[in-house]
Amino acid sequence: MTPVAEKNADRVSRRQVDKFGERRDQLAEAALQTLSELGYARTSLREIAQNSEFSHGVLHYYFSDKVDLITHCVRHYKARCVTRYDGVVSTAHTPEELKAGFGRVLVDSLRDEASMHRLWYDLRSQSLFEESFRADVAAIDQSLENMIWRIVSRYAELAGRTITIAPPTMYAVFDGLFQQSLARYLSGDDAAADALAEGVDQILALVIPAR
Amino acid sequence: MTPVAEKNADRVSRRQVDKFGERRDQLAEAALQTLSELGYARTSLREIAQNSEFSHGVLHYYFSDKVDLITHCVRHYKARCVTRYDGVVSTAHTPEELKAGFGRVLVDSLRDEASMHRLWYDLRSQSLFEESFRADVAAIDQSLENMIWRIVSRYAELAGRTITIAPPTMYAVFDGLFQQSLARYLSGDDAAADALAEGVDQILALVIPAR
């Protein structure tokens, strides 16, 4: 019997469910690493398995097919990246503090997780072609939009201003900025991180204009 | 002798060079159509040949390998899309006219060339992984940035204002906006085009604030 075919409710032991889910996450982690190194187009199941401690056959034991695996990866990825800025929002007490913290986390993430970010943009592009990824990608995009909105609206609140830009547009602007910075960073432009921080400053100054 | 291996200068007849280049462009056109439908990851040489009137072997006669073909496609694509907005810039005599024209061309392009645009974002993502595409993609990105800058700076000139945003940031902002609108459009959101036009209005109003 193939475990992927049966529903979780059929599993008698809670412990089994946990172990099953944990291994799925473990394999998803290996898959994410492979994907972020090679990109979607060049990542095979055998390559993923080689980045784990298992053989290639085990992937079909824990995932029904490749799409199922990638989808799980996307969801797994989401869980990690969405809460990345919450600390800054809740601890900052002045607009300057929030702006600096936001920029710092952005720049750090650009540097430390560049491969993961390029994978995100790759998968988002894939979702423009592959219908099956679209819903999950859209959900991540939405939560990223929410995150940006929490930051910017909190910034406006601290500065005592109002915002005239709609949340989707706001997210699009920062996403475009980050995406460009990522491309520059990955092509070896050492000034990319500073340019990102400066861009964030410029944009925030526009969105929340001086009184 | 394989024609791709010899230099163009070796070809005696000017006419031969033309025919050779024309067929390359013709095949690149078929490749672009296939790529825009399937995406980079799912496009094979045989699939491209089936979208042309030739057999799959001819591709290796006109291109040294797959990377050579895709690279030629990217360059071919660039030649078409970069001059798209020049007419609007040169004919508009008021800022309102320019803004309306810019928005109209953007929206039309979103609707009529959606598949081509998603291919562009796909290839740009590929260039984050595949070194061989990076230079050509960066060149296109640069010319798109120049195009945006021509429009916005002309807009500021007509409105008698100055711009405080650097060209790369300006491009990133509009690119992010367009990319998001494309995703919404391709997922069946009928309001995507209107949202794009509205977003352009909002951004231009910020970038060139009322006096």
Next chain:
DNA sequence: GATTTCTCTTGACGACTGTCAAGGTTTTGT
């Protein structure tokens, strides 16, 4: 400790990939 259940490896399958050589067909040059 025996037996059932879960977990993982191995090896194979058919299909598909990029590449290329051999040879037929068409066009060109003389």
Next chain:
DNA sequence: ACAAAACCTTGACAGTCGTCAAGAGAAATC
């Protein structure tokens, strides 16, 4: 008209791909 060059097709090659069945090994259950 004939020879040469250019063009295109066909078919095959060595790999790789996702998938899956058979069975070995480990763990849990009784």
